[in-house]
Amino acid sequence: MLAVSVQAENLPGGSTSLSQASRRQGVSVLEYSVDLMQLYREARLEDPQILAAYARAQAGRDRRREALGGLLPQISANSSLARNTRDAETDRSSYDTERYSITLTQHIYNKVAWESYQKSKSLARQGEAEAEDVHAEATVDLAQRYFVALASEDEFELVLAERRATQRNLDRIRALYERQMAMITDVLDLQARVDALAAAEFEARNQMEVSRQELAELVGRPVRENLSRIREDIQMQAPAESLDLWLERALAANPALKSRESALAAANAALRGGKGGHYPSLSLNLSAVRSDAGFDNNESSRYDNYSATVGVQVPIYSGGATSARVRALHGDMTAAEQELESVRRQVIKETTSAYLTANSSVERIRASRNALESAEKSTVAAERGFQFGVVNAVDVLISVKTEYEARRDLLKAQYDFITNLLVLNRWAGKLSEQTIESVNVWLAHDGDARALKQGSSKE
Structure with missing residues (x-):
């Protein structure tokens, strides 16, 4: 579902091989980078929710075989x-x-035994579909946590860069104030901003650790490697297919919807089996x-x-138990029908929302990139104007703050775009390892592709 024009190199080996290699060569694990694909493969083997879902699916297949045994000699x-x-x-x-x-x-x-087998087949299919849906949901959750971790690191480094830029301007205005060429209010405004950024730095550092712990929860180990970041040599494009095509795919292949369909089939078989008590x-x-x-x-x-x-x-008379059982099973079938309709509506809503958000994210990325370019030029102009006395220190402060806000907006727009593409594929029933690989080629594997460093390097 996702197409890009560049190829990616997979990181060889897993986390164990990285740790062993680092011990042999005396290199810190922090010098390695880990990408989304590697964490996906680790989570697939370590995430308790995924493991539990597939265990339930296997139990459903075994119960189907158990019910078949009741029909055999x-x-x-x-x-x-x-x-x-x-x-x-x-x-x-x-x-x-x-x-x-x-x-x-x-x-x-034996009508009851036959319908019990039919019910077990539907329940086995339901368990398999539920396992697929849990896997897809866990994959989206992993991607969201991955990009939250990237965003928290972005925030930390941007706060550091903005603090350095603001401190530099504070040093300039203090030097001018000592020569009685600036006002004390300018010094106080810049000092207040530096102090606020110091507090923000502490909060950003904590958030970095929290986001790393959220990743560790899914992969079952501490994630201390550098996270691969978005490359700058790719162009993110919205899905080329129409919304109607995505909705058609979702209604045909969404695992949650297939699970509810199987649940309805099981309820129908149970109802037929209940009526079989009269046969x-x-x-x-x-x-x-x-x-x-x-x-x-x-x-x-x-x-x-x-x-x-x-x-x-x-059977002649069972005290009315068979008729009561049939009525109860009919109520179960009606409930299953309504649950199926509820999931169908949810699939339509979520698919439409993800599709529209992904398309708007492309425009937001383009607008954020333009805003960043303008903010960078505005900062340069404000600093030069300050040197010539055309603008005051507050104007420079506002320009610097606007520039770094534009950097945050651009990075967040990119993360949101990728996440929404994964969400779209999840609801369309097309989220697979190949989809993750397609997203993974957008990440730089050396851990150094940081757009924010371009802005901080000139400081």
């Missing part, structure tokens, strides 16, 4: 050995008896017996007995 063998003592008026005797039997029972017609059942029974015990365990010569029985069971 049931074979059982029995044996008994007895020591008997018989007291009579004339004598007392003791003797041993043996009895061996084997029985085969096969349903010929007769037909079964075949084959048995073979070898015994030397007669009536009342009397000693007898050994004999073999073979029988074939066709049994018919007709």
Whole structure:
């Protein structure tokens, strides 16, 4: 679903190999970078929600096989050995008896057992669809946490850069104030801004650690490597397909919707099985017996007995329990229908929202980039004007602040765009490892592709 014109190099090995290599070479793990694809593969093996979902799906498949077993022949063998003592008026005797039997029972017609198997098949499909939906949701959650971590690092470095720029201007205005060429209010305004940025720096540092812990929660290990950042040599483009096509895909392939459809099919099968309680059942029974015990365990010569029985069971009255069960199952089916409709509406809403947001994000990226270019020029002009006494220190302060706000807006717009593309693919049922790989090529793997450093380098 995502197409770009550049190729990416996958980071070789996992986190374990990175740590081993760093120990052998005496290099800190902080010198390595980790990208979204590597964290995705780790989370797929370590995220408890994903593991639990697939365990439930496997349990559903096993229950389907269990229900199938109820339709197949049931074979059982029995044996008994007895020591008997018989007291009579004339004598007392003791003797041993043996009895061996084997029985085969096969349903010929049993509506309840058949519909129970059909229900188990639908529940197994529901479990598989739910596991796929949990996996997709967890993937989007991982991407969101990844870009939140990037945004928190951006915020920290931008605060540092803005503080350095503001401190530099504060030093200039103090020098001018000492020569009585500036007002004390300018010094106080700039000092207040530096102090505010110092407090913001502390908060940004804490947020960095929090965002790293949120990533660690999903991958099951501390994430201390550098996070790969968005490259600057790619052009982000909105989905080329129309909204109607995306909605068509979502209604056909969304795993949450397929899960609810399977749940409705299971409810229908349960209802048919409940009605089957009114139907007769037909079964075949084959048995073979070898015994030397007669009536009342009397000693007898050994004999073999073979029988074939066709049994018919007709339910007549169960105290109204069967009818009550059918009514309850009909209510369950109605609830399943409404849940399916609710999910269908949610899929339409979320797909439409993600599609429109992704398209608007492209325009927001373009506008943010233009705003950043203008803000950079405005800052340069304000600083030169300040040197010539055309503008005051507050004007410079405002220009610097506007520039770094534009940098934050551009980075956030890029993160939001990528996240919305993943959300769109998630609701359309197309979120896969290939989708993550397509996003991953937009990341620079050396951890140094930081657009914000371009602004801070000139300071």
